[in-house]
Amino acid sequence: xxxxxxxxxxxxLKRIWKWLKFFLIVGLISALFGxxxxxxxxxxxxxxxxxxxxxxxxxxVLSDAEYLYPGFNIKNRGITSKFDRLGYRNMxxxxxxxxxxxxxxxxxxxxxxxxxYPGEQFTGFPISIELxxxxxxxxxxxxxxxxxxxxxxxxxxxxPVFSEEMEDRTLVTLDEVPEYLIEAIVLIEDERxxxxxGIDPIGIARAAVKNLIAMRIVQGGSxxxxxxxxxxxLYHKKSFTRKIKEAILAIILEKRHTKGEILSAYLNEIYxxxxxxxxxxxxxxxxxxxxxxNINQLSLxxxxxxxxxxxxxxxxxxxxxxxxxxxxRDFVLDxxxxxELIDAGxxxxxxxxxxxxxxxxxxxxxxxxxxxxxKQQISALYPADxxxxxxxxxxxxxxxxxxxxxxxxxxxxxxxxxxxxxxxLPKDHEEPLQAALLTIQPQTGYIRALVGGRxxxxxxxxxxxxxxxxxxxxxxxxxYLTAFDPKRSDVLLTPTSFIEDTSFTIESGDEEWTxxxxxxxxxxxxxxxxxxxxxxxxxxAKLGIEVGLDNVVDTARDxxxxxxxxxVPSLALGAFEVTPLxxxxxxxxxxxxxxxxxxxxxxxxxxxxxxVLEKRSIQMKRAFRSGPIYLTTNVMKxxxxxxxxxxxxxxxxxxxxxxKTGTTSDYRDAWFVGFTPSLLTLTWVGYDDNAITNxxxxxxxxxIWTEFMKSYVGDSTEDFSSPKDIIxxxxxxESGQIATKNCPETEFQPFIEGAEPGAPCELHPALGxxxxxxxx
Amino acid sequence: xxxxxxxxxxxxxLWRLAKVGGLFCLISIALILxxxxxxxxxKERIPGSNVRKEIIxxxxxxxxxxxxxxxxxxxxxxxxxxxxxxxxxxxxxxxxQNAINIDPSNGTAYYYLAKTRYELSMFEEALGVLDxxxxxxxxxxxxxxxxxxxxxxxxxxxxx
Numbered sequence: 001x002x003x004x005x006x007x008x009x010x011x012x013l014k015r016i017w018k019w020l021k022f023f024l025i026v027g028l029i030s031a032l033f034g035x036x037x038x039x040x041x042x043x044x045x046x047x048x049x050x051x052x053x054x055x056x057x058x059x060x061v062l063s064d065a066e067y068l069y070p071g072f073n074i075k076n077r078g079i080t081s082k083f084d085r086l087g088y089r090n091m092x093x094x095x096x097x098x099x100x101x102x103x104x105x106x107x108x109x110x111x112x113x114x115x116x117y118p119g120e121q122f123t124g125f126p127i128s129i130e131l132x133x134x135x136x137x138x139x140x141x142x143x144x145x146x147x148x149x150x151x152x153x154x155x156x157x158x159x160p161v162f163s164e165e166m167e168d169r170t171l172v173t174l175d176e177v178p179e180y181l182i183e184a185i186v187l188i189e190d191e192r193x194x195x196x197x198g199i200d201p202i203g204i205a206r207a208a209v210k211n212l213i214a215m216r217i218v219q220g221g222s223x224x225x226x227x228x229x230x231x232x233x234l235y236h237k238k239s240f241t242r243k244i245k246e247a248i249l250a251i252i253l254e255k256r257h258t259k260g261e262i263l264s265a266y267l268n269e270i271y272x273x274x275x276x277x278x279x280x281x282x283x284x285x286x287x288x289x290x291x292x293x294n295i296n297q298l299s300l301x302x303x304x305x306x307x308x309x310x311x312x313x314x315x316x317x318x319x320x321x322x323x324x325x326x327x328x329r330d331f332v333l334d335x336x337x338x339x340e341l342i343d344a345g346x347x348x349x350x351x352x353x354x355x356x357x358x359x360x361x362x363x364x365x366x367x368x369x370x371x372x373x374x375k376q377q378i379s380a381l382y383p384a385d386x387x388x389x390x391x392x393x394x395x396x397x398x399x400x401x402x403x404x405x406x407x408x409x410x411x412x413x414x415x416x417x418x419x420x421x422x423x424x425l426p427k428d429h430e431e432p433l434q435a436a437l438l439t440i441q442p443q444t445g446y447i448r449a450l451v452g453g454r455x456x457x458x459x460x461x462x463x464x465x466x467x468x469x470x471x472x473x474x475x476x477x478x479x480y481l482t483a484f485d486p487k488r489s490d491v492l493l494t495p496t497s498f499i500e501d502t503s504f505t506i507e508s509g510d511e512e513w514t515x516x517x518x519x520x521x522x523x524x525x526x527x528x529x530x531x532x533x534x535x536x537x538x539x540x541a542k543l544g545i546e547v548g549l550d551n552v553v554d555t556a557r558d559x560x561x562x563x564x565x566x567x568v569p570s571l572a573l574g575a576f577e578v579t580p581l582x583x584x585x586x587x588x589x590x591x592x593x594x595x596x597x598x599x600x601x602x603x604x605x606x607x608x609x610x611x612v613l614e615k616r617s618i619q620m621k622r623a624f625r626s627g628p629i630y631l632t633t634n635v636m637k638x639x640x641x642x643x644x645x646x647x648x649x650x651x652x653x654x655x656x657x658x659x660k661t662g663t664t665s666d667y668r669d670a671w672f673v674g675f676t677p678s679l680l681t682l683t684w685v686g687y688d689d690n691a692i693t694n695x696x697x698x699x700x701x702x703x704i705w706t707e708f709m710k711s712y713v714g715d716s717t718e719d720f721s722s723p724k725d726i727i728x729x730x731x732x733x734e735s736g737q738i739a740t741k742n743c744p745e746t747e748f749q750p751f752i753e754g755a756e757p758g759a760p761c762e763l764h765p766a767l768g769x770x771x772x773x774x775x776x
Numbered sequence: 777x778x779x780x781x782x783x784x785x786x787x788x789x790l791w792r793l794a795k796v797g798g799l800f801c802l803i804s805i806a807l808i809l810x811x812x813x814x815x816x817x818x819k820e821r822i823p824g825s826n827v828r829k830e831i832i833x834x835x836x837x838x839x840x841x842x843x844x845x846x847x848x849x850x851x852x853x854x855x856x857x858x859x860x861x862x863x864x865x866x867x868x869x870x871x872x873q874n875a876i877n878i879d880p881s882n883g884t885a886y887y888y889l890a891k892t893r894y895e896l897s898m899f900e901e902a903l904g905v906l907d908x909x910x911x912x913x914x915x916x917x918x919x920x921x922x923x924x925x926x927x928x929x930x931x932x933x934x935x936x
Contacts, residue, residue, distance in 0.1 A: 067878050071844015119866065149851035443880035443908065444873070593911045595904065618873055620904035626911055678880045721881070722834040724914050730830035740827050748832060760827035
């Protein structure tokens, strides 16, 4: 028995040793794997945390600022809509803090927002604007009582430029966040935040008991740190392993970072709602979304509501259900009171606060073609990933009031055209009829409105900046400008000079070319004024040859047309393609006295810290003498009053303006370029595939121009300034010579001094005899 | 009764029409008179003939210095001048640009913008703006002199 026992003991030891080895190996492997896993998690959470400290903040494209001053008509400029777009809250009768406005018939009260301009931090203050019949009569600073000559309204946000995540965020530091908000968030979301190390067993147990009693989930056990981790890695699927992983990551994060760092990250990271397709992340942006305020301007009630929103931003959103939002806010306030974070007075006042939200923008994407144009211009310096994450502020020249009016005029104009002339448009044409509009302030070159096409969702092709189209008759003013400038033309001509509008044929290249008028008639002996006002092709083609086609090319180049141009007869009739941007830019020389201001759309770019990265200023250069410019403009005034664009007057545009219609061969492009002394607008209508529209510039492009100018400029009485060397001379319109007493009809016509006619009218000579000796 | 009331209505309409017409005439006369006040017809004999050439020279710019936007722009120009004097040159440049933005026919805004750019050594950019100032201020001898001086200063630097 004994040897047998010994043998059994030996084999038992062997088995134990075998198991021991097994457990040792498994333990070692597990330890190695665990170490590796913890290291892996540490690395991933650290990477994410480091990245989160360098937040992805979308860049913002902003409009130009707007100045208010006595005499300013608030109705014409749609100022109340502008307040809405700027996120001001209509408080009804009185304003309390930044972002509030209130108005009645005779007064508007506004508490201006703070705003960071390039190199200047503006602090908002309350103002009162006194009105008389919608016109500002007085502006006062309500804090100091001081009367103000001008007040600047901050630029509007046209569009944020997001990264792929589409997250909208305004970074805040712990110092900026009101203490009430921090206290409320900690209390509601994780009241033992400052006591635990990432996970909170007591909190979990308490939540479990509460949930068990209620037989449903009424309280979560996640700490702020766990919520932050969850947000970082976007864990949507609920699972036990996910919870474990979240807990480990939370512990790691707490071991490596201070509570302050974690709280700061949380406040900037937490999801707080939706603005269109973009997510509103962090309390900074949420304060703007829900209350149109900077974070440091929130009241106690607003802090409580914001803290309450974290649980379910959509359910408690005051935009969706104000009653529910009030109940949630009051719940947070009550908890704050029980925890003695606020006293009874504060509780009552906060509960008494009315929740006033700004109007939600109905249109999230504004000026899409303009935004695209801006992005393209800066794409080399600031590619998409930089724009989506660096939080740049791009200050542009656009005037959102003009832009919205332009978009409306174009949409309605196209609809009207299709309704009125649908029968003449090509049948079953695949692509829709397109249109484009561009408005420039001629003296600064500022692009004030740009509509690059009918629908950005449908086609991103920008017809203003990318389309190359024949300008047709809109090119003609450059021929006449050459003719009226003795330094540019081979012959000296004036608007009263005569030209024969009779058919001719000329060799152009290897072919013969014969210009034809749109009415397919000849008009005989006409003045240059008549030829341009009525847009006669034969006369203009003849004039182009007479003044020198090379000279016409030089004129167009000096005006800023860079596209290919050749000195051939069809040049005068606009046969060479240009972009609408080029054409409008070239036209600005007319209202700007011959000085060319470079069209610009970006004024400043600043970084997240407010440092100016890029500054673009008004660039101008004299390209033409003001005399010939004035004469050409003066003739173009007649296009609206007596020429091809008179319909504009019938449609109710009464302002002083000049312009030119344009229609290309077979009615493929319809144009109108028209301007007042301080605003130039180009409109174009056509098809992308160059299909025939059967519509002239006057029929298709002019109505859109007219509607836009009627709403934006109104009945402007500002006239074009006359240069010093321009004189008005009384002439006989039949002979074009100096009027005598015998001329049956006379009129004053402008001339550059020295270029006026020298001889008296030969058709109606003055009497001789004594009168000849003693004068008439 | 019906005839009488319609006659009354016609009389009323005629009276209203006459009132509107009268007002229109008065406005027209006022406008013509104001126009006449601005432009004076000069007569010059054409050598070798008995005909006198009738000429009108425009005496003033059509821009209205009393208009609200002109006043607002002038106010900004004054702010810009103060900024320029206190050495805030970059800020002054923005202010003058804003003044032009409000009222593009404010000649002094262009002049001071040119001056600011001269101080910022943006000589090429200053010249173009000065051209515009000259165009708008050409009827004031004082301004023409000031512009000419500034132009010389800018050109000296361009030569360097």
